[in-house]
Amino acid sequence: MGTPYSAVLTLIVTAGVINVIMGIYVLTNRSKQAMSKTFIALSLFSAIYVFGSALELSAESLAEIKLWIKVQYWGLPFLPPISLLLIMYFLGMDRFLKPPLRIGLFVMPVVTLLLVMTNEFHHFYYRSIEISETASFLKVDLVAGPWYIIQGGFTFGCMFGGVVLLLLYWNRMKSSYRLQHVTMLVGLLLPIAGDFAYLSNLTPEGIDPIPVIMTVTSAMYMYALAGKGLMNVAPIARDNLFESMGDGVLVLDMENRLVDYNPAAGSVITKLTANSIGHSIEPLWRMHTDAVLLDPKEEELESSARDVSPIQEEEVLWMIDGQSYYYQIRSSIVRKKGGQENGKLIVLIDVTERVQLQEKLRDLAYHDGLTGVYNRSHFIQLSEKLLDEAASNVEPLAFLLFDIDHFKRINDAYGHDVGDQALLHVVALCRSLLRPNDIFARYGGEEFVVAMPGLSLHEAAAAAQQIRAAIAAQPLVLPAISQSQPQPQPPPIISITASFGVAVAASVAGVAAQAGSTATVSQTLSAADRALYEAKNGGRNTVRTASSGDFADLKSHTAAGTSA
Known part of the structure; x- marks a missing residue:
């Protein structure tokens, strides 16, 4: 049925199993964990110690007890300095952990291990190990030697040092790390309390409580490790x-x-x-x-x-x-x-x-800053692409060039702010009438241009007439101006008209082809500009289309260029 302390043994073995699991977990994830070597060492030495304690409690002879005490010391004296190192890593104190310090921390544990292994020859660690006459189960009474006291001081020094560091960094550590911080603090305070109770003979029948306490601390470490990423990355000294x-x-x-x-x-x-x-x-x-x-x-x-x-x-x-x-x-x-x-x-x-x-600078590179339509340079670039597509598909490309009539009068009479409103008013009307694939741009000042793919000269002229009529039919209505007269004044109404010149690239190309050349966007716009000039001279608020006479100069120019 086991020993009278089977429940205690179960807890101790559980602590050992948890430490083995933690060591394996960190080992298999070592590329993802910080402080991995230190934590693996802590888990390994803890497992050795608690399993040795369990075997000591279940031993049936003095020789077995002495054997398992020696096994425990392959882990026990190394735990305090490893815990201190782990805390320093956690607090981001890596810069202090120079090789001499790390090596120096383990000189005492190594000496202790050697003295325990050879205690029968010098009794410098334990003066005697005898079977207890008062215990209700097989247990030994240990009489401490000189080095036992020295090792005990070193152990408490490491543990108290860890507690002090954790308390000093308490307010400097981010609240999100409070669980990990508390886990390490409790992981030190509980064993310290257990040690004092053991040395003061306050534990039941003088049983060492540390292996049982490690069941609790190991479970806490396991939760902080797997659930909160305790060892993932040291939080670094949070400055x-x-x-x-x-x-x-x-x-x-x-x-x-x-x-x-x-x-x-x-x-x-x-x-x-x-x-x-x-x-x-x-x-x-x-x-x-x-x-x-x-x-x-x-x-x-x-x-x-x-x-x-x-x-x-x-x-x-x-x-x-x-x-x-x-x-x-x-x-x-x-x-x-x-x-x-x-x-x-x-x-x-x-x-x-x-x-x-x-984005604003990019937009300004392509668009007019006031009206938001394309600027002249970007319009030329897009139109050249449309012209290439039109030539490939054997389709016409129409250009509408129009100018707001007597725009200077608006600026002189109402100011440039109202002039800007007039431009925006015209742009809004045009946008409502243009097709999605039409390209609309401000050509300069009060002059605008539209490229209309696929339209013949007759269809483009009809589209221009529709836009012209809409502009003429919808004047700009300004907000009412507050005046001192008792009767409110009606808002100013500004009538706006525009003159249009229309040309189609196919028509120009046909003329140019007679000279063995191909029309360009610039040449087509020049023809539209001639037609616009005629519209202005013809009384304004009208539409004129480019005729064969408008291309005479173009024809002579391309022909001269060919003969040259």
């Missing part, structure tokens, strides 16, 4: 720079689980909270953008031979509370000193203002 950065910063493990973030990232990813630590960032990411979370790992593989950590960048559309923003996402691999991949660093930089400025 004011990280907290006050204007750019959002995310620290992820290699599986895109959140390890850390700064307040700026919380304003960019609105649902980001301390509870997000240890969970994948991708669901929160997809709430703001359709862009794929950057993964520099492929570039990392390509540059591994050069020992370079590339920075991957991309500008993405980012939505926050229904508002559109633009963020530059920078992603890079975080490495430990040995070059081992440790996690990912994602920086979110707000570039909305810059992108909007670039």
Whole structure:
């Protein structure tokens, strides 16, 4: 049926199993974990100690008890310095962990192990190990030797040192790491309390309570490890720079689980909270953008031979509370000193203002600043493409060139602000009548141009007549001006008309072809401009089309160029 302390043995064995599982978990995920070697060592030595304690309690002779005590010391003296190292890694104190310090911490445990293994020859660690006469089960009474006291002081020194460091960093650590912080603090305080109780003979029948306590602390470590990413990436000493950065910063493990973030990232990813630590960032990411979370790992593989950590960048559309923003996402691999991949660093930089400025500059390069229609240079570029398509498809390309009549009078009578309103009024009317595939542009001043693919000269003239009639029929109505007269004055009404010149590229090409050449956009617009000149001289508010006479100069010019 087992020993009277089968329940205690079960708890101790459970602690050992948990430590083995944690060690295997970190070992198999070592490329994704920080502090992995230290934590694996802690799990290994803890398992050795607790399994040795369980076997000691179940031993049936003094010789067996002495054997299992020696087994325990292959793990026990190493636990305090390893715990201290783990805490220093967690607090970002890596810069203090120089090789001499790391080696020095393990001199005492190694000496203790040697003295325990050879205790029968010098009794410097245990003066005696005898069967207890008072216990209700097989148990030994240990009489401490000089080195036992020294090792005990070293053990408490490491543990108290860890407690002091954790308390000193309590207010400096981000609240999202409070669980991990508390786990490590409790993982030290409980064994300290247990040791005092054991040394004060306050435990039942003098049983060492530490292996039982490790059942609790190991379970806490396991939860913090698997559930909250305790060992994913050391949170680094959190200084004011990280907290006050204007750019959002995310620290992820290699599986895109959140390890850390700064307040700026919380304003960019609105649902980001301390509870997000240890969970994948991708669901929160997809709430703001359709862009794929950057993964520099492929570039990392390509540059591994050069020992370079590339920075991957991309500008993405980012939505926050229904508002559109633009963020530059920078992603890079975080490495430990040995070059081992440790996690990912994602920086979110707000570039909305810059992108909007670039879009505005790009828009100004193609569009007129006042009316929003294409400017002259971009219209020429687009028209040249349309002309090539028209030639390939053997289709006509019509051009309407029109000018607002007596525009200077409007500016002189009402001011340039009203003149601008007149231009916008005409543009709005034209847009309502043009087809989607027509190209509309401001040619200069009060002059506008339209390219109309597929229209013959007759059809283009009809379209021009429709636009001319709409402009003439719908005057510009200005807002009423507040005056001191008792009777309100009706709002000013400004009648606007326009004169049109129409030419079709096919007609020009036909004339040019007689001279062995091909018409260009510039030549076709010149013909439309001649027709517009005729419309102005003919009384304005009318439409004129290019005739064969309008192409006479073009014909002579192309012919002269050919003969030359």
